Every structure is written in C-alpha cells, then in structure tokens.
Amino acid sequence: MRDFSTGHEWLSINTATVRRQWDLPQIIDECAKRNIRAISPWRDQVAAAGIDNVRRQLKAHEIGLSGYCRGGFFPAADAAGRQAALDDNRRAIDEAKTLDAACLVLVVGALPGALEGKAAYKDIARARTEVRDGIAASLEYAHEVGMPLAIEPLHPMQAADRACINTLEHALDVCDELDPKRSGALGVALDIYHVWWDPKLEQQIARAGKERLLAYHVCDWLTPTRDLLSDRGMMGDGVVELRKVRGWVEAAGYAGFSEVEIFSELDWWKRPGEEVLDTCVERHRSVV
Numbered sequence: 001m002r003d004f005s006t007g008h009e010w011l012s013i014n015t016a017t018v019r020r021q022w023d024l025p026q027i028i029d030e031c032a033k034r035n036i037r038a039i040s041p042w043r044d045q046v047a048a049a050g051i052d053n054v055r056r057q058l059k060a061h062e063i064g065l066s067g068y069c070r071g072g073f074f075p076a077a078d079a080a081g082r083q084a085a086l087d088d089n090r091r092a093i094d095e096a097k098t099l100d101a102a103c104l105v106l107v108v109g110a111l112p113g114a115l116e117g118k119a120a121y122k123d124i125a126r127a128r129t130e131v132r133d134g135i136a137a138s139l140e141y142a143h144e145v146g147m148p149l150a151i152e153p154l155h156p157m158q159a160a161d162r163a164c165i166n167t168l169e170h171a172l173d174v175c176d177e178l179d180p181k182r183s184g185a186l187g188v189a190l191d192i193y194h195v196w197w198d199p200k201l202e203q204q205i206a207r208a209g210k211e212r213l214l215a216y217h218v219c220d221w222l223t224p225t226r227d228l229l230s231d232r233g234m235m236g237d238g239v240v241e242l243r244k245v246r247g248w249v250e251a252a253g254y255a256g257f258s259e260v261e262i263f264s265e266l267d268w269w270k271r272p273g274e275e276v277l278d279t280c281v282e283r284h285r286s287v288v
C-alpha cells in the first residue's frame, strides 16, 4: 500500500468541495499553489469559465483530471427525452476528451422527474433497463474516442432521484454485461460515501480489479448525517475506515488518485477555501 504520509502527489480535489468559495479558475490556481496535481471539475464550472481557457490553465500548471463530472441521467419519460440524454452524454464525452480526463463519471439517473419532485413513473426496474441501454449506447462512442466511462454507484437513499445503481456489485454486473472483455472502456467510480456500509465491499472491490477501478472518491460519513445530499464529512471526522478500504482498492491494483469530494452545506462550504484545501492536504496524509 502506498504511503501517503510523506506527500500528497496522489491527492485530487473534486471541485465541488470548494465550489461555493471560488470559481473554477481560482480553484485551479489555489490547487497549483499547494502542488495538488489533479482535480475533477464539474461541467457547469467548466462551461462558466470556457473550456479552452480551462484547458490552457490546467496545462500551464501541469494539473491533470482524475475524472470529469458528470454524465448519466439516462432514463426519461419518453423516447425524445432518452435521445436528448444520449446527445448530452456525447457532449460530456467530448468535453472530457478535450480536457484529457482519466474518465467520465456517470451518475446514471433514476425515476425521471423525481429530482424535481414529480416522478414520471414508479417502475425502478424500467429505469434500470433505460440506464443499461443508455450506457450501452454511450459506450460505443466513448470507446471510439477513447474516454472510459465510470459508473458511480450511489447510496440507496438516492435511488429514486439520482441513481438506480446502488451497489458496487450492481455496477460491476452492468460492466460485465456491456464490456465482458474488461477492455478498460467501462468501469466504476468508487465513492466511499456511497459504498462504505456495503457488507460485500471488500469482495466486490477484489472482483472489480484494476481494469474496472477507474476512480476513487473520499470524504467521510458523519453521525448523525443531517442532509441526504450535502452533509459529507472531511476525512477523519466520521466513521469510515478509510485506510482499510484504500488497502482493498490498492490490493485490487488501483494506483490512481484519491479524490476528495465533499458537499457540505452546513460546514466546509461555509469556511474559507484556503482552510478547506489545507485540511484536505493534511487529512490526505494523516487519515486517507
């Protein structure tokens, strides 16, 4: 297992972590100041800054992308909606390619309309079929241009509105069905916040192996959790055995970045960005 205590060359910052404090150009500058070598930006932040500007700035600082957030949201109420989702995923793949991302992260979607408070239908099995078909259709293009797709299983509390793939096992089943040769074109983004509780976690990480483990996201699970989406903890402040899980991930062959992704309405988004990034560096060394 790699020793993170002496440096942070394997730290990446998911830019949602400081999105309330700074825009993307400033986030990149602040990461550069701290010798952080990778980020994972969100599409809206890239669009606001202009993708060519972002590309140039990253290049100037020699900062890479551990992932690009995000594609997915495949299910829709009708065929036109599903086609619009595929078109949008194609644009996301192109953007990820322009920025030379390690992968495009997929939050696959769930019951269409549920996120806005009114589900167009209640059949979660149908949503899962539409997700599989959407990934299959996107995979062809992604494979052609060489942009790996990383399915992110989300905690079951988000099964209705954000992602109906909720365990690593389920994500890997989809990978095996659509990419049986383990080509490297399709895998998973393993986010500790979503999977830490899973009794099959160790076993399924071993099953995933190097070819399927495309990204590793860290934060911590707070007790109590006060908000289903935006109350993630800083690493070390919650109940997740981070070192143990990273040991499993590395034993399976993963040797990439450890990406900090913290949505924190009640705490970290209220603090100065400098303090957040400095704490990420410190905790990466001491507890991740």
Ligand code: ZN
Residues within 6 Å of the ligand: 152, 189, 191, 217, 261
């Ligand atoms: Zn994540």
